[in-house]
Amino acid sequence: MTTETTGTAARDGDSRPGGPADSPFIRACRRRPTPHTPVWFMRQAGRSLPEYREIRASVPMLESCRRPELVTEITLQPVRRHGVDAAILFSDIVVPVAAAGVDLDIVPGTGPVVAEPIRTAADVQRIRPITREDVPYVDEAVRQLVVELGDTPLIGFAGAPFTLASYLVEGGPSRTHAKTKALMYGDEELWHALCDRLAEVTLAFLRVQIEAGVSAVQLFDSWAGALSEADYRRYVLPHSTAVLSGLAHAGVPRIHFGVGTAELLGAMGEAGADVVGVDWRTPLDVATGRIGADKAVQGNLDPCVLLAPWPVVEAEVRRILEQGRAAPGHVFNLGHGVLPETDPEVLTRVVALVHELSSRRADQG
Numbered sequence: 001m002t003t004e005t006t007g008t009a010a011r012d013g014d015s016r017p018g019g020p021a022d023s024p025f026i027r028a029c030r031r032r033p034t035p036h037t038p039v040w041f042m043r044q045a046g047r048s049l050p051e052y053r054e055i056r057a058s059v060p061m062l063e064s065c066r067r068p069e070l071v072t073e074i075t076l077q078p079v080r081r082h083g084v085d086a087a088i089l090f091s092d093i094v095v096p097v098a099a100a101g102v103d104l105d106i107v108p109g110t111g112p113v114v115a116e117p118i119r120t121a122a123d124v125q126r127i128r129p130i131t132r133e134d135v136p137y138v139d140e141a142v143r144q145l146v147v148e149l150g151d152t153p154l155i156g157f158a159g160a161p162f163t164l165a166s167y168l169v170e171g172g173p174s175r176t177h178a179k180t181k182a183l184m185y186g187d188e189e190l191w192h193a194l195c196d197r198l199a200e201v202t203l204a205f206l207r208v209q210i211e212a213g214v215s216a217v218q219l220f221d222s223w224a225g226a227l228s229e230a231d232y233r234r235y236v237l238p239h240s241t242a243v244l245s246g247l248a249h250a251g252v253p254r255i256h257f258g259v260g261t262a263e264l265l266g267a268m269g270e271a272g273a274d275v276v277g278v279d280w281r282t283p284l285d286v287a288t289g290r291i292g293a294d295k296a297v298q299g300n301l302d303p304c305v306l307l308a309p310w311p312v313v314e315a316e317v318r319r320i321l322e323q324g325r326a327a328p329g330h331v332f333n334l335g336h337g338v339l340p341e342t343d344p345e346v347l348t349r350v351v352a353l354v355h356e357l358s359s360r361r362a363d364q365g
């Protein structure tokens with residue numbers, strides 16, 4: 001496939017049988033009928049896979065995100081092993097922020113750690129706007145992957161302004177997001193300036209991935225569930241809307257995900273999503289009632305259930321498929337990322353089970 005044919009305009013009308021745009025995953029995102037319920041797993045590339053641990057043993061996390069040949073290999077691993085319906089680019093939400101000039105590292109066993117946290121207007125100015133030249137390795141990896149994946153769609157992603165702001169203001173992972181909220185409530189102008197800048201970086205990063213050929217994008221606002229709906233609407237929604245509505249004409253479905261967001265599901269849909277990710281706390285039929293019939297849902301198996309005996313896993317998969325029927329489109333996934341201690345064979349079995357149960361139902365009409 002040439003560069004021209006992977007462009008947005010071509011993909012928009014590209015629903016030729018067999019192409020990624022006609023895959024069960026993209027069809028479900030667009031609320032079209034599918035031969036089976038598509039399934040992929042957040043954090044499907046990662047420490048649950050021995051082949052991933054082997055590659056990463058000698059390469060630090062951020063460096064592995066900057067080496068296209070490693071990104072390609074790691075992204076493909078779960079597709080080969082599990083037969084999932086979509087690949088997700090191997091990267092991290094802090095990759096574009098590092099490219100924007102923020103000094104940070106991803107520390108094993110901890111996560112992102114920022115050398116000098118962002119807490120003043122001058123700090124915000126240290127976050128530069130980015131272009132493709134700042135993330136050439138992402139552009140290159142996506143182009144390689146689109147060729148390697150053939151008919152399997154590739155999901156691009158980025159962190160949403162609130163979740164990124166939390167790492168930048170706290171300086172690292174936080175349970176309470178206390179410093180972030182103190183800044184948000186204490187200096188609303190500075191808060192919005194920070195989120196404006198992060199929305200700009202995020203939008204640019206997603207556009208690079210779309211130009212390079214990803215078939216869908218997911219905006220991770222993992223920690224938005226820390227806020228009330230009123231505060232979410234006031235402090236966060238405008239910025240996530242700037243990102244998602246900025247991609248309204250990009251021709252790819254937009255997935256919006258967070259954890260603990262039962263009260264925010266309606267607002268997260270309003271931000272301009274085609275698909276809303278739901279964690280395990282809200283049944284998919286209830287979630288659909290909150291999100292509305294004009295959006296698909298993604299989720300929502302509790303990642304901890306994968307550590308239980310198989311009959312428990314099987315019963316939960318059946319329940320979620322059943323409740324997912326209330327939605328106009330359902331992408332099966334976990335409610336959050338795969339835990340490192342998960343047996344990868346269980347993931348493979350879940351993919352087969354989702355396909356088997358849902359295609360039997362499709363056969364019956």
Ligand SMILES: Cc1c2[nH]c(c1CCC(=O)O)Cc1[nH]c(c(CCC(=O)O)c1C)Cc1[nH]c(c(CCC(=O)O)c1C)Cc1[nH]c(c(CCC(=O)O)c1C)C2
Pocket residue numbers: 041042043044045046047056061088089090091092093094106108109110111112157163172173174220222337
């Ligand atoms: C595999 C991995 C990643 N990031 C980190 C790791 C662990 C590094 C290691 O192997 O040591 C550090 C890494 N990066 C981050 C964390 C979380 C730290 C915390 O608890 O705050 C860790 C351990 C921050 C991060 N990073 C990400 C999020 C949003 C998703 C989520 O909520 O889990 C968040 C919050 C996105 C992310 N990060 C990653 C992906 C890969 C694609 C896939 O899903 O297969 C994705 C989508 C990759």
